[in-house]
Amino acid sequence: MENSFTAVFEKIDDWYIGYVQELPGANVQERTLEEARESLREAIELILISNRELAEQQISGKDVVREQITVKL
Numbered sequence: 001m002e003n004s005f006t007a008v009f010e011k012i013d014d015w016y017i018g019y020v021q022e023l024p025g026a027n028v029q030e031r032t033l034e035e036a037r038e039s040l041r042e043a044i045e046l047i048l049i050s051n052r053e054l055a056e057q058q059i060s061g062k063d064v065v066r067e068q069i070t071v072k073l
Helices: 033-059
Strands: 007-012 015-020 027-030
Touching: 007 033, 015 033, 027 033
Parallel strands: none
Antiparallel strands: 007 015, 015 027
């Protein structure tokens, strides 16, 4: 599955600060723009994996319906 997110990068002194508009908590700080991009990709992956695991724990043993949905913005 592939998703797209909006990354915002700001150069402050010698650092690039990056975050994802659609995903609170996905924030990075790196020396180069390329490092910030890669770190942000990793942060997104880790947050999504963690959120998925937490959701699995919360619904464990419950009668649920699970399905994929598509949203167009």
